[in-house]
Amino acid sequence: MINETYKAMLSGKSIIRELSEYATARGKEIGYENVFDYSLGNPSVPCTDHYTRGMIELLENENPVTIHGYSPSLGIEQVRATVAESLNRRFGMDYEAKHIFMASGAAGALAHALRATTKPGDEVLTFAPCFPEYFPYVNTTGAVLRVVPADVESFQINFDELEKAFTPNVAAVLINTPNNPSGAVYSEDTIQRLADMLTDKQREYGHDIFIISDEPYREIVFDGKTAPYVSRFYDNSVSCYSFSKSLSLPGERIGYVAVNPRCTDADIFAVICGQISRGIGHNCPPSSVQLGVAKVIDEVSDLSVYETNMNLLYDALTRIGFEVVRPGGTFYIFPKALEPDANAFCEKAKKYDLILVPSNNFGCTGFFRMAYCIDTEKVKRSIPVLERFAREEYGL
Amino acid sequence: MINETYKAMLSGKSIIRELSEYATARGKEIGYENVFDYSLGNPSVPCTDHYTRGMIELLENENPVTIHGYSPSLGIEQVRATVAESLNRRFGMDYEAKHIFMASGAAGALAHALRATTKPGDEVLTFAPCFPEYFPYVNTTGAVLRVVPADVESFQINFDELEKAFTPNVAAVLINTPNNPSGAVYSEDTIQRLADMLTDKQREYGHDIFIISDEPYREIVFDGKTAPYVSRFYDNSVSCYSFSKSLSLPGERIGYVAVNPRCTDADIFAVICGQISRGIGHNCPPSSVQLGVAKVIDEVSDLSVYETNMNLLYDALTRIGFEVVRPGGTFYIFPKALEPDANAFCEKAKKYDLILVPSNNFGCTGFFRMAYCIDTEKVKRSIPVLERFAREEYGL
Numbered sequence: 001m002i003n004e005t006y007k008a009m010l011s012g013k014s015i016i017r018e019l020s021e022y023a024t025a026r027g028k029e030i031g032y033e034n035v036f037d038y039s040l041g042n043p044s045v046p047c048t049d050h051y052t053r054g055m056i057e058l059l060e061n062e063n064p065v066t067i068h069g070y071s072p073s074l075g076i077e078q079v080r081a082t083v084a085e086s087l088n089r090r091f092g093m094d095y096e097a098k099h100i101f102m103a104s105g106a107a108g109a110l111a112h113a114l115r116a117t118t119k120p121g122d123e124v125l126t127f128a129p130c131f132p133e134y135f136p137y138v139n140t141t142g143a144v145l146r147v148v149p150a151d152v153e154s155f156q157i158n159f160d161e162l163e164k165a166f167t168p169n170v171a172a173v174l175i176n177t178p179n180n181p182s183g184a185v186y187s188e189d190t191i192q193r194l195a196d197m198l199t200d201k202q203r204e205y206g207h208d209i210f211i212i213s214d215e216p217y218r219e220i221v222f223d224g225k226t227a228p229y230v231s232r233f234y235d236n237s238v239s240c241y242s243f244s245k246s247l248s249l250p251g252e253r254i255g256y257v258a259v260n261p262r263c264t265d266a267d268i269f270a271v272i273c274g275q276i277s278r279g280i281g282h283n284c285p286p287s288s289v290q291l292g293v294a295k296v297i298d299e300v301s302d303l304s305v306y307e308t309n310m311n312l313l314y315d316a317l318t319r320i321g322f323e324v325v326r327p328g329g330t331f332y333i334f335p336k337a338l339e340p341d342a343n344a345f346c347e348k349a350k351k352y353d354l355i356l357v358p359s360n361n362f363g364c365t366g367f368f369r370m371a372y373c374i375d376t377e378k379v380k381r382s383i384p385v386l387e388r389f390a391r392e393e394y395g396l
Numbered sequence: 397m398i399n400e401t402y403k404a405m406l407s408g409k410s411i412i413r414e415l416s417e418y419a420t421a422r423g424k425e426i427g428y429e430n431v432f433d434y435s436l437g438n439p440s441v442p443c444t445d446h447y448t449r450g451m452i453e454l455l456e457n458e459n460p461v462t463i464h465g466y467s468p469s470l471g472i473e474q475v476r477a478t479v480a481e482s483l484n485r486r487f488g489m490d491y492e493a494k495h496i497f498m499a500s501g502a503a504g505a506l507a508h509a510l511r512a513t514t515k516p517g518d519e520v521l522t523f524a525p526c527f528p529e530y531f532p533y534v535n536t537t538g539a540v541l542r543v544v545p546a547d548v549e550s551f552q553i554n555f556d557e558l559e560k561a562f563t564p565n566v567a568a569v570l571i572n573t574p575n576n577p578s579g580a581v582y583s584e585d586t587i588q589r590l591a592d593m594l595t596d597k598q599r600e601y602g603h604d605i606f607i608i609s610d611e612p613y614r615e616i617v618f619d620g621k622t623a624p625y626v627s628r629f630y631d632n633s634v635s636c637y638s639f640s641k642s643l644s645l646p647g648e649r650i651g652y653v654a655v656n657p658r659c660t661d662a663d664i665f666a667v668i669c670g671q672i673s674r675g676i677g678h679n680c681p682p683s684s685v686q687l688g689v690a691k692v693i694d695e696v697s698d699l700s701v702y703e704t705n706m707n708l709l710y711d712a713l714t715r716i717g718f719e720v721v722r723p724g725g726t727f728y729i730f731p732k733a734l735e736p737d738a739n740a741f742c743e744k745a746k747k748y749d750l751i752l753v754p755s756n757n758f759g760c761t762g763f764f765r766m767a768y769c770i771d772t773e774k775v776k777r778s779i780p781v782l783e784r785f786a787r788e789e790y791g792l
Contacts, residue, residue: 253679
């Protein structure tokens, strides 16, 4: 018999995926260039030429038995060392290779880190608005994800609500900065305040509380700024990273867990992740892809288009009359919908071939997400359509 | 706190991995060419030139946003269709793309298929000798793996023991043909008899019993024969495949689940596998690797060295006086140890720099495994050493 638990998950289909499929189908009717598809967070810029050349060099010059051979289950030692050195250089950390676990993108990294730091019955806290897939990542472990209501003024952390949500069962706090879907980048103050609070809670409850930091957008930060590196603020922390956005390799499923050398059991954390992999038969990201990213470890794709698009959209949306917090990074913007029911709002937008994602699935109501990882030319063409939509439907 | 369940798994370290590490360390002392390392099942022949050229063509000529872009969570549609067509052509099946779920090698395929067909408390039966990683694959799902004692005469199935082991809680039977570690290839008679028995048990217990067929060695069969295709014999069956051995791509983590179109819930089985992936954050094998293998779907590496090595070893072992069943495929041979305690036997072999894996971890006692996916020249050099070992330690 097919497992009923997984069957039941089928009813919770991703609204983002459904909207993306709608956009594709609509594109077949009217030409995809006429659909303003802001649904999917799929990078629109190519990987760097160096990545492509590096992969070709590996294939042409190296022994295929080596480059396609088994990776150790925690990752290729030299790749882990390269990741550690890069993080140390860039963020003033002191990782060694043993603190790095190579994973299938941030999703795989998070799933491993969550399993390592929780047991069934534990609680994991995260903050609205949040990535909807956090629910399956946490809830299939036997732990429970609880979402702390948003700070809708700035999309930093609502500490009053966090205080109310805390219980002795909280084993981990899952954060995402720069944030999908709000585009907010947590300030140093926010992270320090969170660290101080968790330090107090650890003392009060007498057990570890980990910060699991989801960081795929770490390099997409605007106005020449950089995102504060979370693990510098709190010892019991792990960074979950993906090369999906920074190098535009989402389909290559490559990322890592970086374990804070000062966390509890820091020396065996990556080994524990390897044990988790054993059970799910995963056994590490592909060897060739590990070797490929290690060759370009400090590179990023040309990410400037995202800032260009953000500025265009932010200016247009505020001019039209939307309430919107200016994103500090990512390729998302998260304006307030023009009616309380974000689902109804996004449904009306479809009449204008504007594909917007309602906020309900991100754990808060009344907003919508636009993923502006699309051509700037299309962003520009969408602005008069947004204007017409706001005018005709809401009288703005 | 670090999860204690996973911590406890650390004590069950893989004996194969330990022996392999011992061989590497010993190689640093005396030169690896002097260590007769039969520990690891790591293919020794390269992938085909076509695979390498195909990957380079993809990287040079295709849009990087496409080849490194997100794969649908069940696999790239065209890749799934290509796999289905290949299986239909080769094995007379009638798969459609919807029956194929792309997975991280056979390990990932098995972990998904086992989760799809069982619930916590269910039993999964497998046959000794078996791959030790079956235990974490099954036991981390909440189901329980039970090992049916071996048919040590032929390493086909011991049906008397299977009958004794059956209970109404059995939800799946996990088989592996061609077999690691015995090298046995199940005959059509064996598979038909198993199918008939499971058909009866399904009727008796009133629920589905799936065959989960682990098939990474499907193309490594000797004497010009082919392995009977398991899903032709039984409707409630899924094939779990890896390109690791046939194309020598073990580190690329690429394989699939092929769902028998006549099994229960055949049309949603792959979709269920996608839901399982959601929870573990896996989201499909890398897009570029999927595209790469699809280009060479019917190809295999030059696998002839394995048959050459098998014949050399089989002839030598029988001449020396070992009892051994002649392998029908794979790159393993599984002789009887020269004393009842296989651990003691393999420990003594280390004195001769012969690295042999004792059978205890494969679920039966008194045998040892040799993985002869190594250079033929080294196999030849190992034979006088095997002779000396058998003579000096056991008087043969």
